[in-house]
Amino acid sequence: MKKIIEGSMAVAEAIRVCRPHVISAYPITPQTHIVENLSQFVADGKLKSEFVNVESEFGAASVVLGASATGARTFSCTTSQGLLLMLEVLYNIAGLRFPVVIVVANRAVSAPINIWCDHQDAVTARDTGWIQLWAEDNQEVYDMCLQAYRIGENPEVSLPVMVNFDGFILTHAFEPVDLIEQKDADEFLPPYKPVQYLTPKNPLTFGLLVDPEYYTETRYRLQKAMEDSKKVIEDVAFEFKKKFGRYSGGLVEKYRLDDAETAVISMGSVTGTIKDVVDNFRDEGKNVGALKIRTLRPFPKEAIYSALKDVKNIIVMEKSISLGLEGVLSTEIKGCFYGKENQPKISGFIVGLGGRDISKDSVRKTILKAEKELVEAEFVDLKYELIGGKLL
Amino acid sequence: MKKPEITESLLAPGHKACAGCGEALAARIIMDAAGPDIIVTAATGCLEVFSTLYPQSAWKMPWIHSLFENSSAVAAGIEVALKALGRENEAKVIAQGGDGATADIGVGCLSGMFERGHDVLYICYDNEAYMNTGIQRSGLTPFEASTTTSPSGEISWGNKTDKKPMPEIAAAHKIPYVATATVGYIKDLEKKVKKALSIKGPKYLQVHCPCPLGWAHDPSLTIKVAKMAVQTGLIPIFEMENGKITSVRKIAKKRPVEEYLKLQARFRHLFKKIGGEEEIKRIQQIADNNIKKYGLM
Numbered sequence: 001m002k003k004i005i006e007g008s009m010a011v012a013e014a015i016r017v018c019r020p021h022v023i024s025a026y027p028i029t030p031q032t033h034i035v036e037n038l039s040q041f042v043a044d045g046k047l048k049s050e051f052v053n054v055e056s057e058f059g060a061a062s063v064v065l066g067a068s069a070t071g072a073r074t075f076s077c078t079t080s081q082g083l084l085l086m087l088e089v090l091y092n093i094a095g096l097r098f099p100v101v102i103v104v105a106n107r108a109v110s111a112p113i114n115i116w117c118d119h120q121d122a123v124t125a126r127d128t129g130w131i132q133l134w135a136e137d138n139q140e141v142y143d144m145c146l147q148a149y150r151i152g153e154n155p156e157v158s159l160p161v162m163v164n165f166d167g168f169i170l171t172h173a174f175e176p177v178d179l180i181e182q183k184d185a186d187e188f189l190p191p192y193k194p195v196q197y198l199t200p201k202n203p204l205t206f207g208l209l210v211d212p213e214y215y216t217e218t219r220y221r222l223q224k225a226m227e228d229s230k231k232v233i234e235d236v237a238f239e240f241k242k243k244f245g246r247y248s249g250g251l252v253e254k255y256r257l258d259d260a261e262t263a264v265i266s267m268g269s270v271t272g273t274i275k276d277v278v279d280n281f282r283d284e285g286k287n288v289g290a291l292k293i294r295t296l297r298p299f300p301k302e303a304i305y306s307a308l309k310d311v312k313n314i315i316v317m318e319k320s321i322s323l324g325l326e327g328v329l330s331t332e333i334k335g336c337f338y339g340k341e342n343q344p345k346i347s348g349f350i351v352g353l354g355g356r357d358i359s360k361d362s363v364r365k366t367i368l369k370a371e372k373e374l375v376e377a378e379f380v381d382l383k384y385e386l387i388g389g390k391l392l
Numbered sequence: 393m394k395k396p397e398i399t400e401s402l403l404a405p406g407h408k409a410c411a412g413c414g415e416a417l418a419a420r421i422i423m424d425a426a427g428p429d430i431i432v433t434a435a436t437g438c439l440e441v442f443s444t445l446y447p448q449s450a451w452k453m454p455w456i457h458s459l460f461e462n463s464s465a466v467a468a469g470i471e472v473a474l475k476a477l478g479r480e481n482e483a484k485v486i487a488q489g490g491d492g493a494t495a496d497i498g499v500g501c502l503s504g505m506f507e508r509g510h511d512v513l514y515i516c517y518d519n520e521a522y523m524n525t526g527i528q529r530s531g532l533t534p535f536e537a538s539t540t541t542s543p544s545g546e547i548s549w550g551n552k553t554d555k556k557p558m559p560e561i562a563a564a565h566k567i568p569y570v571a572t573a574t575v576g577y578i579k580d581l582e583k584k585v586k587k588a589l590s591i592k593g594p595k596y597l598q599v600h601c602p603c604p605l606g607w608a609h610d611p612s613l614t615i616k617v618a619k620m621a622v623q624t625g626l627i628p629i630f631e632m633e634n635g636k637i638t639s640v641r642k643i644a645k646k647r648p649v650e651e652y653l654k655l656q657a658r659f660r661h662l663f664k665k666i667g668g669e670e671e672i673k674r675i676q677q678i679a680d681n682n683i684k685k686y687g688l689m
Contacts, residue, residue, distance in 0.1 A: 021476035022469065050472040054465070055504035062462035062501060066433070066469025069456050072476055074469075092458050198454040198470060200429045200483050205449035207440075207457035214446050 002178050007138040007170040008033030010177045011077070011103050011163075014145035016047045017185035020101075021072035024052040024063035028082040029115045030167040031105040035077065049075075057082035061089035061102075068098035069206060071197035073149065076100070079167055080107035083121045087128070093160045094129025094222065096206060099152030099192070100160040103145065106268065106319075107167040108354040116355020117167040118319040119267060123296070123328050129222050131161040131229055132296040133249065134267040138175045140294075141165040143240060143248035146180070146189055150236045153192050157229045159222075164296075166269040168355065180244065188243055226298040233295055251300035253292040254307050256282060260289030262313040262371055265304075265333060267293045270317065270351065270358055277363045288367065293329065301336040308336075314346045315370045317363070317380075321350050326377035347375040356381065402427040407450040408442040412611025414575045414601030414618060415439055415517045419488070421578055422515060422599070425585040427453055431470050431483045435463035435493030438524040439517060454483070461498040463487045464505040467512045484589050485511065491518045491532035494598075495556050506565035506594045513588045513595040516558065519603040527606040531556040534626070535678060536671055537658045539606070544661035549671050554678060562596035563632045569593075570632040574600040576618030580629065580641065587631075600627045608657030620652040625679035628686040643688045649676045 005013070011034045015023070023042075025035045041047035050067075054060045057078050064074035078086060083104055093100050104122050108114040122132060131151060135141035141163060148161040165171065180188075196204055210218060230251060237249030255275055257263060264274050271292045281288040291307055293300070308314060318327040325331065330348030337343050347370035352358045362381050369375060384390055402423040409416035419439055423432070434440045434457045443450040444457065458466045467487035474480045487505070489498055494516040505512060521539045522528040529542040535554040538544040542551035563570045569591045573581040581599060588595040602618050604611040621627040622641065626649060629641035650672060653659035662668040662675075683689050 022472050024469070048476075050476045052468065052472055052508065055500055055507075058462065059465045059501050059504050062458065062465030063469035063472070065458055065462075066456070066466035067473035067476075068469075069466070070431070070470045070473035070477070070479075072473035074473075088459060089462065096458070198431045198456060199479075200431070200454055203428075203452055203454045205444055205451050205455045207434075208444040208446040208449060209441050210446045 001181075002176045004174050004176050006033060007141065007165065007173050007175070009037050010138040010142040011145060012037030012041065013179055014142045015075050016041050017180055017182050018075070018146060018149050018189055019073065020049050020075040022050045022052065022064060022067035023075045024054055024060040025076050025078065026054050026057045026060050026082060028057070028079055030107060030171045031077050031079045031082070033171060034103065034105070057085040058089060061086040061093065064100050065089060065093050065096070065098060068093070068100050069096070069198050071192070071194040071199070073192040074100050075102070077103040077105065079105040080109050080121045083125060084109060087125060090125055090128040090130060090160070095218065097158040098160060099149070099158060101145070101148045101152060101163065102160070103141070103163045103165070105167040105171045106164050114354040115167070117169050118353045118355070119164070120320040122162060122164045123320040125162070126297050126328065129159065129226065130297065131159050131226070131233070133161065133163045134294055134296055135163065135165040135170070136269055136271045136292060138165070138170055138173065138177050139246070140248045141170065142177050142179070143244070143246060146185060147236045147240055147249045149189055149192070151229065151232055154232050155195050157225060157232050159225055159229060164268070169269045178246075184243065188240065230295070230298050230300060249294060251295045251303045252307060253294055255290040255292065257289035257291065257307055259287050260311055261287045262289070262315065262367060263308050263311045264288070264290045264315045264317060264363070264367060265293065265329065266290070266317045267296065267329070268319065270319065273358055273360055274317065274363055277360050277367065280360070280364070281367070299332055304333065305336045305340065308344065309340070309342070311344050313371050314344045315367055316346065316348045317351050317366065318348070319352045321377065330377070345374055349375065349378050349380050351380045402452045403443070404450045404452060408445060409438070410605050410611065412604040412614040414603060414614050415490075415519055416442065417614070418517055418575045418581065418599045418601050421575070421581050422585050423453065425582040426484065426486060426513070426589055429483045431485050433457070433463045433467045433470065433487045435489035435498060436460040437490040437493055439488060439490065441524055460493055462501050463489045463493060463498060464512070464514055465501040467514070468505045468508065468510045471510045471512055484513065487512055487514045489514070489516060490524070491516060491520060492522045492530040495531040495558050503565065506562060506567050506596070509593055511592050511594070513585070513597065516596070516598040517601050518598050519601045519606060521606050523603050523606040532558065535675060536662065538661055539658070544665070550661065559596065559598055559632065563635050565594070566635060567594040567596060568634055569595040571596070572598045572600070572627070572629050574618045574622055574627060574629060575602070576600070576615055576622055577629070577641065584631070606658070609655050613655060617652070617655050620647060620655065623647045624649045624652045625683040625688055626652060626675070628682045628688055630686050637686065640686050640688055643683065646683070646689060649679050
């Protein structure tokens with residue numbers, strides 16, 4: 001059933017039909033509408049979950065860790081500073097292999113404090129051992145929430161999953177979202193059956209001290225589980241499509257890439273703007289396409305290479321930066337082509353930091369520039385008057 | 393043949409605690425008083441390190457260690473999960489932490505757990521410093537103890553502050569049961585664990601545990617040192633129910649604090665440096681204040 005709802009409500013509706021036993025969260029803009037909606041569902045008896053209001057995001061992540069260890073399906077959501085405060089627990093949840101799901105309403109990080117969208121928060125958390133899914137619109141984030149539990153709770157995967165969508169741009173945007181009935185959701189997502197959990201019936205020790213004799217192998221297993229989860233992520237997306245008619249997950253989305261000479265790579269809602277620009281170029285007879293990264297971790301390097309191997313120009317437009325180098329995605333895209341023949345030109349642009357709008361015109365100019373020359377870590381739409389009149 | 397009784401404990405022998413470790417003794421007493429139908433969390437610290445070096449574990453009940461500062465929050469998650477899964481009668485939940493994990497780095501999560509009213513017994517093993525990392529001072533290190541980060545020196549008498557009043561801080565959350573105990577009086581400790589677990593809601597039990605390594609006393613003196621701490625009045629043993637003191641362990645024969653201090657090299661500077669007598673008087677004042685405040689005599 002299609003309904004026009006806010007992005008935050010789309011997430012809350014998705015989580016409602018996922019039936020988490022325990023939800024714990026701490027309020028932070030622009031995530032608040034999600035937890036408010038979920039609290040209301042619980043208050044109205046529409047969702048039978050234990051909703052734990054905690055003293056911090058650190059506490060929220062720790063509560064869902066404990067609940068997941070006990071065999072419960074769990075949910076939390078946060079953004080920006082909250083995600084950074086959770087960071088220590090995020091590593092721990094992944095190391096303990098608990099399939100917690102959190103939604104991140106992506107936002108810039110402080111200082112200076114800024115409550116608007118960019119991707120620095122979750123990109124900073126990319127090495128935690130969490131699967132990271134990135135949504136372009138509210139239908140995608142809705143669908144990804146259901147898929148996230150299926151992926152993480154697969155015993156072969158046993159990893160936490162972070163679903164990302166743009167703060168304000170999506171969290172506060174009203175769009176039509178096709179909602180799934182509880183009965184259909186239950187068929188797609190059966191109850192969580194943990195292999196190991198805390199119970200006196202089978203007393204196990206979790207979180208032991210592991211010395212140099214054993215630690216490496218735990219990290220190897222995590223890495224292997226991450227790599228192997230690529231197939232599960234795709235399988236779950238196909239299964240979702242079979243049931244609900246939409247392929248809204250998986251690793252990447254190709255857009256008009258057949259015979260493309262230039263391809264623009266992006267994550268999140270900016271992809272919509274890029275697709276419009278691609279359409280305009282196509283109308284003009286230019287062979288331009290786009291590639292959206294749906295899964296940042298595990299990094300789908302094979303899928304990216306296979307989608308772009310015949311492209312001459314790659315343009316990465318990203319909303320975060322590894323300060324002192326370049327955009328994280330730029331570096332990682334370059335890695336996909338290392339040692340391959342016919343290497344494309346790969347340019348990197350930093351866009352939309354701290355919620356700055358990205359116009360079609362800016363995207364168009366950026367593409368035209370990168371077709372002519374190699375560009376590295378260029379900040380798009382930089383206001384020269386704010387930095388002394390010229391590039392520093 | 394019947395197995396020797398010790399192997400039937402819920403904290404198995406063979407772990408790597410130091411000889412004379414007060415914390416290991418306390419943990420064994422507490423687990424056996426509480427178990428076997430318990431789920432236990434632990435903060436990072438000596439207790440976790442000496443008992444769970446992979447691939448071995450000394451814990452015979454379901455047990456989890458996550459991080460340094462979240463033992464209480466993880467326990468809260470376990471408690472709500474048991475409720476949500478309809479398994480609340482399966483086990484009681486116990487959270488554990490050392491003095492640093494409890495009073496310093498984990499105090500935020502602990503306060504949250506108290507305030508939300510989770511049915512969890514929190515045990516603070518108080519050995520009065522960060523022993524696992526090499527005897528650094530914590531918020532529960534006593535006045536003028538020398539630690540590696542509050543050392544005595546030419547112009548220093550050691551730790552500048554007295555113990556943070558964690559039991560009172562816990563009680564201020566209006567939780568139903570707060571108590572202090574010590575490995576010096578094991579029957580009392582057992583009794584308090586059982587009583588705490590019979591009460592619904594958050595409970596806080598702070599257990600004084602001598603550390604032969606950090607306090608620098610002979611490992612054979614653990615119990616004597618623990619008892620002396622009580623008999624001087626420096627460590628008051630009491631129960632608080634719904635914010636009011638309901639019982640105290642009376643001191644039959646009050647000992648001067650020197651007798652306690654001189655057993656431990658962490659206080660050696662008080663007996664060596666000129667002016668030490670005055671400092672010992674200040675410590676005696678702390679003991680006397682406790683005796684008055686809690687009505688220990």
